[in-house]
Amino acid sequence: MTARSKSVVSDAEQVQLAAELARLGARLQVLETETNLSRERLLRLYKEVRGESPPKGMLPFSTDWFMSWMPNIHASIFMNIHGYLVRHTSAKGIRAVIRAYKLYLEHVQLNDLEKVLSFTRAWSLGRFFEGKMLDTAACKSCGGKYVVHAMDLHKDYECGLCNVPSRAGKTKKRAAAEALKAPARTVAPIAMPVPAGFLLGAAMSTKRSKRVAVALAD
Numbered sequence: 001m002t003a004r005s006k007s008v009v010s011d012a013e014q015v016q017l018a019a020e021l022a023r024l025g026a027r028l029q030v031l032e033t034e035t036n037l038s039r040e041r042l043l044r045l046y047k048e049v050r051g052e053s054p055p056k057g058m059l060p061f062s063t064d065w066f067m068s069w070m071p072n073i074h075a076s077i078f079m080n081i082h083g084y085l086v087r088h089t090s091a092k093g094i095r096a097v098i099r100a101y102k103l104y105l106e107h108v109q110l111n112d113l114e115k116v117l118s119f120t121r122a123w124s125l126g127r128f129f130e131g132k133m134l135d136t137a138a139c140k141s142c143g144g145k146y147v148v149h150a151m152d153l154h155k156d157y158e159c160g161l162c163n164v165p166s167r168a169g170k171t172k173k174r175a176a177a178e179a180l181k182a183p184a185r186t187v188a189p190i191a192m193p194v195p196a197g198f199l200l201g202a203a204m205s206t207k208r209s210k211r212v213a214v215a216l217a218d
């Protein structure tokens with residue numbers, strides 16, 4: 001392959017990646033970080049895909065958001081899926097984040113849960129793990145792996161599902177009430193010794209199993 005045709009292929013891949021990120025609702029900063037396309041091109045592409053200009057301003061996210069009750073459960077589901085993909089498939093980097101996020105969306109839909117993690121949140125979560133600011137710890141009661149601050153002590157860690165704080169869901173009453181009313185649905189995905197495997201197993205036990213299996217195999 002000549003240098004010229006190679007760069008055309010690479011450029012097409014970058015455009016395809018940027019478009020996929022925009023479709024998933026990623027902020028412009030994510031596209032800028034993950035591709036080497038100019039800001040001008042990304043802006044045009046974003047507008048074409050989303051039909052509107054990207055929101056202005058910096059990414060407002062801090063690690064603390066992932067520690068509140070409901071976000072922590074969803075962040076943990078996402079990181080379990082992501083970890084499983086990285087260990088058992090060839091997916092790496094941003095491709096692994098995209099595939100994990102799509103599986104997270106399927107999981108949320110199949111279990112009638114509220115989508116708590118946006119793509120940009122999920123992407124930030126991955127960056128916080130890379131930066132060793134966040135980590136996972138095993139719950140002493142259920143054995144599930146949950147997102148925690150890397151610097152904290154986790155010897156007697158108990159997750160938010162085994163030890164529901166009294167204030168849980170005060171701000172998101174409906175979501176909390178639903179989660180508590182249907183504990184089997186909410187607890188089961190991560191209250192297992194092999195949470196990621198179970199998550200994916202649950203995702204595959206439906207009529208959509210073929211598509212998920214194909215997504216995992218390629």
Ligand SMILES: [Zn+2]
Binds near residue numbers: 139140143158159161
């Ligand atoms: Zn637990």
